[in-house]
Amino acid sequence: MKDSPFIYGTTVSVQSFTNREIESGKLKSNLLNGINTTIISPRRWGKSSLVEKVIADINKKEKLTKTVIIDLFSVGSEEEFLENFAREVIKASSSKWQEWMGSGKDFFKKLIPKLSLGIDPTSDFSLSFDWQELKKNSDEILNLPEIIAQKKGIKFIICLDEFQNLSSFNDYVVFEKKMRACWQRHKSVTYCLYGSKRHMMSDIFNNPSKPFYRFGDIMLLQKIETKKWVSFITKSFSNTSKIIDEQTAEMIPKIMKNHSWYVQQLAHYTWNLTDKKATINELNIALTELINANAPLYQKEVESISQTQINLLKAVTKGETQFTSTVTMQKYLLGTPRNVSKNKTILINNDVIHEINGTYEFVDPAFELWFNKQFFNKIYTITK
Numbered sequence: 327m328k329d330s331p332f333i334y335g336t337t338v339s340v341q342s343f344t345n346r347e348i349e350s351g352k353l354k355s356n357l358l359n360g361i362n363t364t365i366i367s368p369r370r371w372g373k374s375s376l377v378e379k380v381i382a383d384i385n386k387k388e389k390l391t392k393t394v395i396i397d398l399f400s401v402g403s404e405e406e407f408l409e410n411f412a413r414e415v416i417k418a419s420s421s422k423w424q425e426w427m428g429s430g431k432d433f434f435k436k437l438i439p440k441l442s443l444g445i446d447p448t449s450d451f452s453l454s455f456d457w458q459e460l461k462k463n464s465d466e467i468l469n470l471p472e473i474i475a476q477k478k479g480i481k482f483i484i485c486l487d488e489f490q491n492l493s494s495f496n497d498y499v500v501f502e503k504k505m506r507a508c509w510q511r512h513k514s515v516t517y518c519l520y521g522s523k524r525h526m527m528s529d530i531f532n533n534p535s536k537p538f539y540r541f542g543d544i545m546l547l548q549k550i551e552t553k554k555w556v557s558f559i560t561k562s563f564s565n566t567s568k569i570i571d572e573q574t575a576e577m578i579p580k581i582m583k584n585h586s587w588y589v590q591q592l593a594h595y596t597w598n599l600t601d602k603k604a605t606i607n608e609l610n611i612a613l614t615e616l617i618n619a620n621a622p623l624y625q626k627e628v629e630s631i632s633q634t635q636i637n638l639l640k641a642v643t644k645g646e647t648q649f650t651s652t653v654t655m656q657k658y659l660l661g662t663p664r665n666v667s668k669n670k671t672i673l674i675n676n677d678v679i680h681e682i683n684g685t686y687e688f689v690d691p692a693f694e695l696w697f698n699k700q701f702f703n704k705i706y707t708i709t710k
């Protein structure tokens with residue numbers, strides 16, 4: 327049996343990566359031309375995949391440009407970030423571990439890194455610092471890529487995923503200023519900073535009173551168009567000796583509102599259930615499977631929000647827009663106008679809903695389907 331051509335749950339950069347020619351082109355040109363770039367989009371639309379794809383292209387062609395991708399998702403403190411940053415920059419600077427081991431005396435003035443190799447010296451390289459010293463001399467780490475780049479006549483592109491996570495560190499305000507002050511002077515290093523917490527990312531990059539304001543280009547990543555999904559889905563089916571006609575394929579992005587992860591997930595379930603030719607029948611079963619598979623997650627999500635917020639979501643589901651009108655507040659038990667306004671802000675900041683042209687929409691299309699089923703017993707069935 328062939329493997330599914332649809333992938334979700336990890337980033338897609340080679341296999342299963344579709345489209346995004348315009349965004350890839352723009353990001354690549356920015357990064358190769360020294361324009362720092364911030365990418366913002368809701369969760370799972372494809373930021374990390376886009377960056378990986380562009381970096382893979384750059385790695386193939388640009389031998390004098392060294393690239394680093396660090397995911398800050400699980401980094402818990404400034405010191406840990408700095409160690410990680412230094413290690414990855416040193417690793418990217420050379421393919422020879424002998425050079426990594428020499429980096430202590432070559433690239434540092436005040437700090438003395440403890441360097442060690444693991445069992446596999448080609449990848450297992452670790453480095454640590456005295457944390458007191460590290461904190462005092464953090465600019466030496468922040469400037470490390472520029473120093474190495476100058477000394478070796480190379481360039482760096484540094485991509486930091488889930489960048490907004492840094493803002494939870496103690497003393498972030500001071501550190502943020504320091505990062506900006508160091509990085510803006512770099513001539514041979516370009517930064518790509520991206521993350522899924524839209525509200526936090528906007529606050530870091532769009533706020534005129536914050537250091538990272540106007541740090542570079544801001545790309546608000548959009549969804550992939552239906553037309554492109556349809557051709558990706560039909561081709562992926564036929565490459566694996568199965569068939570889906572365009573009309574049926576089009577239903578997949580339509581139901582999933584072009585949300586990258588869910589389009590792939592629904593396409594995968596449909597593909598899996600299809601023997602030769604996919605029909606509406608397989609699609610309907612696939613949709614039920616998808617919602618059931620994600621249900622525990624959604625259940626947890628509603629458990630973490632208050633009753634009046636759930637009521638507000640009910641109003642959103644029903645297409646209401648005037649939440650503070652007396653009729654709507656009474657009908658959905660939304661509380662006082664102050665409650666409504668507070669709850670709306672919370673739901674927007676947590677990326678549960680967003681506003682599009684004056685109306686409100688769930689950010690997660692499958693959560694909305696589940697919500698409808700759970701609270702209104704409304705089951706979505708696909709018909710031709």
Ligand SMILES: Nc1ncnc2c1ncn2[C@@H]1O[C@H](COP(=O)(O)OP(=O)(O)OP(=O)(O)O)[C@@H](O)[C@H]1O
Pocket residue numbers: 333334335336337338342343344345346367368369370371372373374375376521522586587588590591
């Ligand atoms: N260009 C693409 N073509 C096809 N599928 C894609 C593309 N980009 C993303 N996807 C799908 O969306 C999923 C999520 O992508 P990715 O992890 O890159 O998004 P993200 O915006 O970084 O998510 P998060 O906010 O969770 O970090 C992937 O696993 C894949 O299924």
Ligand SMILES: [Mg+2]
Pocket residue numbers: 373374375487
């Ligand atoms: Mg990501």
